[in-house]
Amino acid sequence: MSASSIVSVMLGLILAPLLFGVINRTKAWFAGRRGQPLLQTYHDLMKLLRKGAVYSRTTTLVFRLAPAVELAAILLALAILPAGGVPAVLAFSGDIVLFIYALGLMRFFTVAAALDTGSSFEGMGASREVYFSALAEPAAFIGLAVLVRLGGGASLSVMFSGIGKAAWLAAGPALALVAVALLIVFLAENARIPVDDPNTHLELTMIHEVMILDFSGPDLALILYATSLKLWVLGALIVNLVLTLTDWTGMSRMAAFMAGMMILAVLVGIIESVMARMRLLKVPQLLIGAGALSALALILVMRSAL
């Protein structure tokens, strides 16, 4: 664990809420509006942290525990995440599994808290969340398996330092397919268009937003912050993968990583501006498509071993 690893975690902790600002400004620009301030999420967080709390009388301890567990789980994922060529604070063989399962723990408690309110809307959101993520998980794992094979180790830190230009020359199409698959998983897991629309005002059509309807005050702040961190860690997988194309090291790579994260946020904004949310019945097809891309990438990679 080096100082630069800790710095990269700190940067993630500080910059994650900025992504929402960038996405929203991009969308506003497309719509011809000025849009909210870039730092709006920080203002929201501060405001929420200063408030009291209102709990539904239906809820139990599970509802109170959920925000804490969610934030703890995503912080663990952040600790496993290498950024910009810097190995992660916590790196070991197989940390990929802990990374994905930490996100799984986060989801478990989000869903449990939603069911705790006894609201049918939240039940609906919860049901969709577990459905889509069950399909997204194999796509992510098989995509990561391709990277593991090319990078030579089941650790995110090893993997991204093991893939270089040579790997792109040998298996460029496969890596590109994985990047696309990871992008779809990233959009689905973070409840972005085309899977879920964070701006919708109709509870019936929401997935993520509807599950957190009953949170307020500091709890909502914790969840909002955890959500922005989730956007950060899953986005970082894609940015890290794309950055393996370059030879940059040290500070320039770190800077490129940060710029890449912002570009990814712009990309999300563009996607959200130019396309509509898919019908819920079509979403599984998208996710299975992501799985198929991962599997195709794997076949391309293994062809060289036969």
Next chain:
Amino acid sequence: MSWFLVSLAVLLLGGVASLLLERRTSIVRFLGPTSVFCAAALGLGPVALTLTSDIPIRFTGVWSMPFGSLAFKMDALSAIFAGAILVISALSALFGAEYLRPQEGAKRIGMSWFCFNVLVASMLIVVTAQNAVLFLLAWEIMSLASFFLVMFDYEEGSVRRAGWTYLIATHIGTAFLLVMFLLLGRDVHSLDFDAFATAAGATGAGVIFFLAIIGFGTKAGFMPLHVWLPEAHPAAPSHVSALMSGVMIKTGIYGLVRILTLLGPPPAWYGWTLLCIGAASGVLGVLFALAQHDVKRLLAYHSVENIGIITIGLGVGMLGVSLGNGVMVVLGFSGAFLHVVNHAVFKSLLFLSAGSVFHATGTREMDYLGGLWKRMPLTGAAFLIGAVAICGLPPLSGFVSEFAIYLGAFFGVTDPSARLCVAGVVAVGSLALIGGLAAACFTKAFGVMFLGEGRSPHVEHAHDPGLAMRIPMMVLAALCLAIGLAGPVAINLMAPAVGLVAASWGVTLSPTLSGGTGMALWGVTTGASVILALAACVLLLRARLLSGRSVAGTVTWDCGYAATTPRMQYTSSSFAQPITRFFTFFLRTERRFTAPQGLFPDASSFSSETPDVYREHIFKPVFAALEAGLSKFRWLQHGRLNLYILYLVAALLAVLAWKMR
């Protein structure tokens, strides 16, 4: 070994005494559980000794059975299973003492404890027997004892049907085992396991492997041989379900591994077979679980899923042996063995908490329940811990064993050989799908039963059970957390058994993980501790923030609609509906729907049920055809004794004539 035999004797004495003192219910109530507890205390000594010293303990007695010998051996492999059996049976017995209390007088409690003790003793003999005759005898007693335990509520037709299904399934399995042992002993003219080992690698090993898969797979619950599980587990009393699902089905895994060690170095197709069976059982098991709304049926299907995960681990290990990747061998087998232990712990925890819910509400239908956390917080917490553990989520036990299997599979992915890479990806992909669906299934089960508002009058008077039922749940929940935090220690306890299995195929490897791979499990421990510590910090932070501020209670956000009722909540069926609909090809869920009609609609109704596809579409037609075919021979069975004697004489003469030839 003598302590182990004493433990068996205590079990049998306790059982017989319970049977004899049947009328004295106040004595039997203590006698049954106490004898199991004493036996567990006595038996755990040799288990711990074997696991730590890795020196097998043997005992050979005299027995006049042809080809039989009273040969017991406790080696590291037996010790893992025996340890799980002893711990789980003691805790289940304690739970059962209170659970059966309302039935005293109405039911034969002494008989129930007799069967319980005999079941525990026979399972212990199964995992230590060194002779095929002894093994099969114990296997058969185990099946019969559990059959009678399943039939506890024999007045109900559904329970009787479940019991018969189980009895038939288990005997078909035993028939395959009988043939398998005969084939094993054919060349060496002995039925001792030691003798089998000397003939290892002989011809016909493939056939023996196939027979073992079917025979042991029926007990373990491989898809599609699992059909008895979702029938028998819900029918049995909950402490028996915990024992059967937690440890009895694992004797199938034990038997399979034991026979594999006797067959000599495995060809690669053994590993592929196990991997495919594991992936199929895992994915389909959890899918069927998702479609259930009877909580114990759901848990029973999850046993199929977890047997699938264990088998994936075994498959990864076997392929590591066949294709020469030592790390895969160690991680696959130690992951599988640890998952055996973990599943025993969290599945019995889940069955006991489900039993506690049934005890308090009188129903197993999740859609009648809801809001139970407020009424029975301890049971709710126990179920939550079991649910997080069975989903394989950190920081609990399920993650450690699944992590080991995942890591083994990832070592396959990085192996230069494309075949191991395919194996690794199959394992990783199916584990990922199983993990995602299991999370869906257990958020559903936990959320619908314990969270929200109560859906029917069943929940009104629910309350946490007494101490005897609470303690086992608390101990098991603590074990889930302990194994989750002490992953490296737990995996290393499996090392002697892994070494033993590998050595039986002539593979020399260091069964303990070292270097980066050893550190990986410490990474898991670090991760688990980090989650717990961070969550605690965040909770403290929030408490500080909220101190002195207004914390109000209100109704759940209802979109302005003021007349919501608890029946509007999402139910287990509606929660799982998108997934069951998507996988309808596998599930064939039956829906009965009466739509509201007319301008002033009358009552309408909807119900759904997912019967077992294999039972309905494979086994039922086959057995129906069998019955139709065999009923042609009914005229032979007319009930006239004199003619039966004639058959006997004719048969004897025929044999005589054949021998004289």
